[in-house]
Amino acid sequence: MSHETEHDTRFALAKAVAQEAGAMALDYFYRRETLVIETKRDLQDVVSIADRNVETLIRQRVAEAFATDGFLGEEYGYQEGQSGLTWVVDPIDGTAPFVNGMPTWCVSIAVLHRGVPVIGVIHVPCDDELYAAAAGMGASLNGKSLSLNPSRTLQNAMTGIGCNTHVTPERVGAIVAALLGKGGNFIRNGSGALMLAYVAAGRLVGYYEPHMRAWDCMAGYCLVKEAGGTHLAFPAEGEALLQGHPVLASNRTVYADLLAIHTG
Structure with a gap:
């Protein structure tokens, strides 16, 4: 086959x-x-x-x-x-x-x-x-x-931000502050997978979470890529598949901005 x-x-x-x-x-x-x-x-x-x-x-x-x-x-x-x-x-x-x-x-x-x-x-x-x-x-x-709209930016759309016990409150605060400092706004709805789906649908311009597992992000990554967006690589072969990694997916128009927030 x-x-x-x-x-x-x-x-x-x-x-x-x-x-x-x-x-x-x-x-x-x-x-x-x-x-x-x-x-x-x-x-x-x-x-x-x-x-x-x-x-x-x-x-x-x-x-x-x-x-x-x-x-x-x-x-x-x-x-x-x-x-x-x-x-x-x-x-x-x-x-x-x-x-x-x-x-x-x-x-x-x-x-x-x-x-x-x-x-x-x-x-x-x-x-x-x-x-x-x-x-x-x-x-x-x-x-x-x-199909993602190239006119969407951090300033005219919303960005999803995720957090969990693997990420310190200080780090989350710094991420939110950096996004607001760029003129963006943020949302968190309690499901990283769903926020990634919202990126693919153009409801959010991007989604960032410093630590996620493969089962939370892999379906969303496929959706975002096929809708015309881009995402951070997730090491997914061997032991790396079972570990947590940073997750970032977005419209291509804002990827560099969100990557800058990720690298701090």
């Missing part, structure tokens, strides 16, 4: 599985308060259960169709494959919004070929949005082609 055909069949599966997984996650989301009462657990436990079960569903679907593919998921870790293709999955990115009843969480599914994302699919169940991209095939949102 040629790589093109391989990518086509995996792309179709990624889109179908993202929607199936999103439906399962959305069911947990709508029932989260009831589940807390029924299980005598707290919301954090409920989202952990949802995370694990959604990832298990995706793993099963991939194993049924492509038994020799590798798989890296946030919940259950890395399983090496023999095909040269690896699925990289975050079953629910944005667990804080999920727990707090906000819609900005998503299912993120990427397929890597030799460390490069060749498929990226992000499903946003609360908004019924499916972002999808494959190498050389462009990016789309609910079937509509995405």
Whole structure:
């Protein structure tokens, strides 16, 4: 089977599985308060259960169709494959919004070929949005082609900024201050994967987070690249795939500006 055909069949599966997984996650989301009462657990436990079960569903679907593919998921870790293709999955990115009843969480599914994302699919169940991209095939949102607007700048658009416990408050403050100093403005919605999808859709002009894992960014990187944007390289072969790295993706018009903020 040629790589093109391989990518086509995996792309179709990624889109179908993202929607199936999103439906399962959305069911947990709508029932989260009831589940807390029924299980005598707290919301954090409920989202952990949802995370694990959604990832298990995706793993099963991939194993049924492509038994020799590798798989890296946030919940259950890395399983090496023999095909040269690896699925990289975050079953629910944005667990804080999920727990707090906000819609900005998503299912993120990427397929890597030799460390490069060749498929990226992000499903946003609360908004019924499916972002999808494959190498050389462009990016789309609910079937509509995405193409970045070269007139967008830091000054006339918004930039997503991410932070987590791997990044000091001082560093986050310096990033925000530098962006504001350039006349930009920032947003954070609790899901790095979703903010990367928003870059591909032109809703954000860029996204920067000093430390992210592969399952948070690989689908988004594929989307941004196929929509005409650019991104920082993410070392994704061998042990590097399992480690955190800086993530920066943007419209080409602002990449140099955001890179300057990254290098400080």
